Amino acid sequence: MTAHLPVLQVIIPLLAAPLCALARRGRIAWGIALATSWTTFWIAIQLLARVRSEGPISYALGGWAAPVGIEYRIDLLSAFVLVIVTGIGAVVTPYALKSVEREIEAAKIPLFYAAFVLCLTGLLGITVTGDVFNVFVFLEISSLSAYALIGLGQDRRALTAAFQYLIMGSIGATFIVIGIGMMYVMTGSLNMADLSVLLAELGPNRTIVVAFGFLTVGISLKLALFPLHLWLPNAYTYAPSTVTAFIAATATKVAVYMLLRFFFTIFGVVFSFDVMQLDRVLLPLALIAIVTMSLVAIFQTNVKRMLAYSSVAQIGYMILGISLASVTGLTGGILHLFNHALIKGSLFMAMGCVMYRVGSVEIDAMRGLGKKMPWTMAAFVAGGLSLIGVPLTVGFISKWYLILGALERGWWPVAALILAASLMAVVYIWRVVEVAYFQEGPGEDSSIVEAPLALLIPTWVLVFANFYFGIDATFTTEVAGAAARSLMGLVP
Amino acid sequence: MSPALTLGVAVVLPIVGALIILALGKWPNARDAAGIITAGVLFALVLRLVEPIRAGLRPEYPVLEVLPGVSLSLKLEPLGLVFALVASFLWIVTALYSVGYMRGHHEKNQTRFFAFFALAISGAMGVAFAGNLFTLFAFYEAITLCTFPLVTHHGTPEAKRAGRVYLGILLSTSIGFQLLAIIWTWQLAGTLDFRDGGILAGTASNGVLSVLLILFVFGAGKAAVMPFHRWLPAAMVAPTPVSALLHAVAVVKVGVFTILKVSVYVFGVDLLGTLASTMWLAWVAATTIILGSLVAFTKDNLKARLAYSTISQLSYIVLGALLANEMGIIGGGMHIAMHAFGKITLFFAAGAVLVCAHEKDISRMHGLGRTMPITFGAFFVGALSIIGVPPAGGAWSKWFLGMGTLEAGQVGLLVVLMVSSLLSLVYLLEVPVRAFFSAPPEDAHRGDGIHEAPWPVLVAMVITAVATLALFLYPGPLYELMNMVVN
Amino acid sequence: MEDRLILRVGAKILIPFILMFALYVQFHGDYGPGGGFQAGLIFASAFILYALIFGLDTAKRVLPLGFVWFCGALGVWIFAGVGVVTLVMGGEFLNYDVLAHEPEHGQELGILLVELGVLTTVFGVMVAMFYAFAGRRQVR
Amino acid sequence: MLAITALALVRLRNLFAVAMLAGIYSLLSAGLFTTLDAVDVAFTEAAVGAGISTILVLGTLALVGHEQKKARRSSVIPLVVVVLTGSILVYGTLDMPPYGDPANPAHHHVAPHYLEESEHEIGIPNVVTSVLASYRGYDTLGETTVIFTAMVGVLLLMGGLRKRENSGETDAETRESEDASGSGPVPTHGGSGTDPPKADGKKTHGEGDAHGG
Amino acid sequence: MNVMGLMNYWAFIFLMMVGFYILISQGNLVKKIVGLNVFQTSVFILYISMGKIRGGTAPILTEGDPIYSNPLPHVLILTAIVVGVATTALGLSLVVRIHEAYGTVEEDDIHDLDLAVAGGEDQSFPVSGMDARA
Structure with a gap:
């Protein structure tokens, strides 16, 4: 069966979703989702181990060899992203139980888990596939379920947020389809490996340039690259806590993965960076995103929204890593995929704990929480420190590589900007810390106590991971470095 | 226990102590005893490291590799040992003092206070024994974060504001400059290890390295070189033992220690002397020395005056490092110890006055010397050391610093040192003079409530005062250690 | 709406034909245009027609939401199930060759089954969506 | 047209x-x-x-x-965006092979395989069905899942599964929801005004209007 | 450059852009969805036209008629159509819910209501700058 692991990675959640939907009780659906997420996590780890020892895995679906059929192709980068996505899934699902019961109508809970597992399916499908059209199909699975999940938020603005996301996401998807079509008409192929060979033979021409542009814009919409990020803050703010934690930690990461695939694997470094001069466009955008979005985050009164803006800024870091177009920068970008998933996962989960007890994540609602919910707020502080990039946390590791990459290119102002943005992170994280620890809560509201262990344990698992992979980053850096080298076309 | 392992234990021990303190939170006596015992054991451990150093050993304790080539590792070397000895010894005294102070002042959240105090010491040990720049930076930041709750201990709006300034300046300088400098160093040299003779020689042009030096000096925000000194007076809202810790032991000394260490082991004295920015920075330090002293003059609040005095004194050490010669380094290193003992005595005394007489302002301390003779006596000794006159230890370090300026051919800097000493003579001695020789003010209702401070406070103060004197009489071991640094 | 006799009678005559057409589309998909998706849509539209004319409540008695809902899920299981069967029988996922002794027969069988899965899902989903929209009361 | x-x-x-x-x-x-x-x-x-x-x-x-x-917004910016996007697309077509040309690369890579081999590999005449269900059957599985996802999403948002089954009858509604959840009454959904008051007076069913339109 | 050979593409691009314009310029949420449909349908036409071979026939194998149009775009578009209708259904269900929550499906009104409630920030759907890099 191990030969079939690549497809099982996607099929198991795909089969679990209808089961969840048919379950009569929320807890049964949850059980299925839990089993699914842990199984997929296990598979992802197996796959990563296999890719590390044996090199890329190819799997021909339906027995039709590429390019006639659809190929699943897992290299180091995709295996790494698989581990990120499933790992977050495996942590978020246990967390979901209580949080979802609090925030979602009981009758809808089985469907909620169905959508949740479908979202996981879509994200995994995007990551393993080696076929560009298949990317689109699974992108839509993950997107549609994400729209529905976001629309479940308690505030009515969740609905408009979901709609806004749906419109912008669909524009993005349609742009991607246009781009794929143009590539197809020039080459006759949909297989990524095949395309990269054919495109290299073809050389740059106007159609390919435009295809490249449309794919870039389409994917950028999905990953909320500044200034196409407008859907993101509302979506993250008003979605249910579990959904925010999951989507913030995975969906944009997979979009960045898509970007890497298209830029590096399909179009190739030479075309993307030498011909298209992509770095000249991406770098300023990334820097603007980092600085302005960090600034905007400072002025938010809703902590989830603040973290959402911070996410847009952090996406800027990843794009910065890509636009450095060097092994070091790319390593930093890929590392930040992993690290930011851990950081934002733990932060949003801590906010979910607050939501569970307090019912609001406005900054005013956090007064005195440092005493009332010490573990929750400690988790928030720990995640915040990681976001800031304090040494021995994962945030530090990715910043290290990004700054190193910038210095290698001799762009010291870029390095300075990265650091300046870290300081802005200090400001917005510290606003919460001050309110939570130095202001007294309103009256003696004894109903607010520490969040239940079912929420705290998963949160702290992620917090722990924040420190573990910050203290011993040799594994992640090694994988990310090897992935970066192979993307750059160097022998790993 | 091998010396290498001792390094690790020295870093971990205060953390264990912090946990014990937290666990014993409900029993104050046991808790405070645990704190003092931990401090004692720590000092004993550090003391055991003197022998290996004398024997020429430089044990290393690699903890783990964080990134390929960048590891968390500890290494014993003389400069770090000096700092560790000072810090661990003064922790015993401060712990003792804090017990009396915190109880006498009826402070809240004492358990939290002592726990973070211990964590800060752990950070100081980590910095002292850091084997490379990364380790140093990690512990440097850890200290910032662990002392933040101490600064904002009272939780008042004023404390919060101070905390913001504190964190803001320390983090911006460390993340904005120091981290950049460290990554840059890594990029240039391919290593972050502290090595004799430095690692940067020949890696880049004079101009680049000059910029790097500037980043390092200003990046050590804890050294309070102007214009990044604002956090230090702001942090005065903290309880006095914190001020003592901040201004004499952990935080500020970490800053200057970093600069010394970077000068010696990253740049190397030889390279440092050739850089264009070295003298420029030395003059920045000199300016800080003079301005700090002048501002101290204008402060009536005793703790504020001491804070500015500290700013001024710290730049002595920075200056010593930047003189880029043996005498300067020796003087700077010795001044770490001398100033630590002197200044902590002054703060202890200031805290005692606050606890017992509830006076903060110098202008209201007339006549207190008669009721609190030991306190003001200790203050006098501390002041002598800061001024740099015999029979206090400060005389030695200032002597070597003065020699350093001459060796560097900078008579101007020598003049700065002289002037600053004169200024400190006036602004520090004003306090005991008023206390002993002036009559109490008319409106002060003295007599009934005021008495000498609680015994732990007094004992602590006397110990540091005596140590200050002892350092004048026996500077040999200290000099020997510092001499090893430069040779 | 219950009194529109012509409509009701007309629909009763029409609906079987639509259903037959749907089956034709399903099974003729190998030879001409059509297939599971289109057939599912036609199936669903036949039923939606029924619901429009006889009322939603009647329709829901004939096909309860739970049932169409089950259909939607079942179709995915049929499709993916075929894939799992091929896995178990030693082929790659969705490699129908292994379903029968000769690859060609295997392919035909496999295609038939997956088209059936598509039909089931599309039918279930379309009717369920129709229920969801139609069953909603207007606000204000 | x-x-x-x-x-x-x-x-x-x-x-x-x-x-x-x-x-x-x-x-x-x-x-x-x-x-x-x-x-x-x-x-x-x-x-x-x-x-x-x-x-x-x-x-x-x-x-x-x-x-x-009537919208308040200006339609200039969208127009600019659209014209720009359109021009870029037109620019992109400049190197595209001409319409209907049999020599296009798209027709010479994978497509001939489908047209020539499917007869004996799959054995059914409709090549589109062959490709859809077999060569690219996995895409179709994805497509089926998309449809299924849409149903999950619509029912999640519209809550049509067990609630509101008998529209308007509150007692039926509670019964249904109890049945559905199995764990006590359904918590009230929504915080700040998600569910506005239901206007029970107007019982127009959706299908009625749809039919009329 | 055979301009005539490209005219077809340009016509379809024009249709696409009309749909795209409806999508991003209209404030009514239902109309946005309709615009999305038109946009996507036009993209489908463009795709299918890429697969057309002059003089070809539908790719259903028969005796003795050797030129078939390219079947692959057809398959892709079949999938895309299904995805499109799924998006439409989900979008419309959101519209219905928005109408229940806000009492309106006009973007401007919703924006005003949100502002009135929360004093929140700009939540309109600007799409400008979208193709700065295309």
Whole structure:
């Protein structure tokens, strides 16, 4: 069966979703989702181990060899992203139980888990596939379920947020389809490996340039690259806590993965960076995103929204890593995929704990929480420190590589900007810390106590991971470095 | 226990102590005893490291590799040992003092206070024994974060504001400059290890390295070189033992220690002397020395005056490092110890006055010397050391610093040192003079409530005062250690 | 709406034909245009027609939401199930060759089954969506 | 024809008309698909665009009203965006192989395999079905899942599964929900005004209006 | 450059852009969805036209008629149509819910209501700058 692991990675959640939907009780659906997420996590780890020892895995679906059929192709980068996505899934699902019961109508809970597992399916499908059209199909699975999940938020603005996301996401998807079509008409192929060979033979021409542009814009919409990020803050703010934690930690990461695939694997470094001069466009955008979005985050009164803006800024870091177009920068970008998933996962989960007890994540609602919910707020502080990039946390590791990459290119102002943005992170994280620890809560509201262990344990698992992979980053850096080298076309 | 392992234990021990303190939170006596015992054991451990150093050993304790080539590792070397000895010894005294102070002042959240105090010491040990720049930076930041709750201990709006300034300046300088400098160093040299003779020689042009030096000096925000000194007076809202810790032991000394260490082991004295920015920075330090002293003059609040005095004194050490010669380094290193003992005595005394007489302002301390003779006596000794006159230890370090300026051919800097000493003579001695020789003010209702401070406070103060004197009489071991640094 | 006799009678005559057409589309998909998706849509539209004319409540008695809902899920299981069967029988996922002794027969069988899965899902989903929209009361 | 329909869509503010026109647009494009030899696509587009989509839009309009307000926003920026995007696309076509040319690379890489081999590899004449269900069967599985996802999403949002089954009858509703959850009463959904008061007086069913339209 | 050979593409691009314009310029949420449909349908036409071979027939194998149009775009578009209708359905259900929550489906009104409630920030759907890099 191990030969079939690549497809099982996607099929198991795909089969679990209808089961969840048919379950009569929320807890049964949850059980299925839990089993699914842990199984997929296990598979992802197996796959990563296999890719590390044996090199890329190819799997021909339906027995039709590429390019006639659809190929699943897992290299180091995709295996790494698989581990990120499933790992977050495996942590978020246990967390979901209580949080979802609090925030979602009981009758809808089985469907909620169905959508949740479908979202996981879509994200995994995007990551393993080696076929560009298949990317689109699974992108839509993950997107549609994400729209529905976001629309479940308690505030009515969740609905408009979901709609806004749906419109912008669909524009993005349609742009991607246009781009794929143009590539197809020039080459006759949909297989990524095949395309990269054919495109290299073809050389740059106007159609390919435009295809490249449309794919870039389409994917950028999905990953909320500044200034196409407008859907993101509302979506993250008003979605249910579990959904925010999951989507913030995975969906944009997979979009960045898509970007890497298209830029590096399909179009190739030479075309993307030498011909298209992509770095000249991406770098300023990334820097603007980092600085302005960090600034905007400072002025938010809703902590989830603040973290959402911070996410847009952090996406800027990843794009910065890509636009450095060097092994070091790319390593930093890929590392930040992993690290930011851990950081934002733990932060949003801590906010979910607050939501569970307090019912609001406005900054005013956090007064005195440092005493009332010490573990929750400690988790928030720990995640915040990681976001800031304090040494021995994962945030530090990715910043290290990004700054190193910038210095290698001799762009010291870029390095300075990265650091300046870290300081802005200090400001917005510290606003919460001050309110939570130095202001007294309103009256003696004894109903607010520490969040239940079912929420705290998963949160702290992620917090722990924040420190573990910050203290011993040799594994992640090694994988990310090897992935970066192979993307750059160097022998790993 | 091998010396290498001792390094690790020295870093971990205060953390264990912090946990014990937290666990014993409900029993104050046991808790405070645990704190003092931990401090004692720590000092004993550090003391055991003197022998290996004398024997020429430089044990290393690699903890783990964080990134390929960048590891968390500890290494014993003389400069770090000096700092560790000072810090661990003064922790015993401060712990003792804090017990009396915190109880006498009826402070809240004492358990939290002592726990973070211990964590800060752990950070100081980590910095002292850091084997490379990364380790140093990690512990440097850890200290910032662990002392933040101490600064904002009272939780008042004023404390919060101070905390913001504190964190803001320390983090911006460390993340904005120091981290950049460290990554840059890594990029240039391919290593972050502290090595004799430095690692940067020949890696880049004079101009680049000059910029790097500037980043390092200003990046050590804890050294309070102007214009990044604002956090230090702001942090005065903290309880006095914190001020003592901040201004004499952990935080500020970490800053200057970093600069010394970077000068010696990253740049190397030889390279440092050739850089264009070295003298420029030395003059920045000199300016800080003079301005700090002048501002101290204008402060009536005793703790504020001491804070500015500290700013001024710290730049002595920075200056010593930047003189880029043996005498300067020796003087700077010795001044770490001398100033630590002197200044902590002054703060202890200031805290005692606050606890017992509830006076903060110098202008209201007339006549207190008669009721609190030991306190003001200790203050006098501390002041002598800061001024740099015999029979206090400060005389030695200032002597070597003065020699350093001459060796560097900078008579101007020598003049700065002289002037600053004169200024400190006036602004520090004003306090005991008023206390002993002036009559109490008319409106002060003295007599009934005021008495000498609680015994732990007094004992602590006397110990540091005596140590200050002892350092004048026996500077040999200290000099020997510092001499090893430069040779 | 219950009194529109012509409509009701007309629909009763029409609906079987639509259903037959749907089956034709399903099974003729190998030879001409059509297939599971289109057939599912036609199936669903036949039923939606029924619901429009006889009322939603009647329709829901004939096909309860739970049932169409089950259909939607079942179709995915049929499709993916075929894939799992091929896995178990030693082929790659969705490699129908292994379903029968000769690859060609295997392919035909496999295609038939997956088209059936598509039909089931599309039918279930379309009717369920129709229920969801139609069953909603207007606000204000 | 298509262009006229599309342009009319921009200007029309009666949404029923818009829905019908969109359906017509789909039908017209279905016709176009037939002339482009894509009979399967034409069939599907007719069924989906003119059928399901139109029904869904009409069903929605029955619930939300059918007059569009005049927008306050300026339409200049969208126009600029659109013109820019369009010009870029046109620029992109400049190197595209000409329409209908058999020599196009798209027709010479994978497609011939389907056309030539499917007869003995799959054994059914409709190549589109062969590709759809076998060569690229996995895409179709994904497609089925997308549809399923849409159902999950719609039912999640519209809550049509067990709630509101018997519209208007509150006792039935509670019974249903108890049945569904199995764990006590359903918590009230929503914080700040998610569920506005239900206007029970107006019991117009969606299908009635859709039918009338 | 065979301009005539490209005219077809340009016509379809024009249709696409009309749909795109409806999508991003209209404030009515239903109309946005309709616009999305038109946009996507036109993209489908463009795709299918890429697969057309002059003089070809539908790719259903028969005796003795050797030129078939390219079947692959057809398959892709079949999938895309289904995805499109799924998006439409989900979007419309959101519209219905928005109408229930806000009492309107006009973007401007919703924006005003949100502002009135929360004093929140700009939540309109600007799409400008989208193709700065295309």
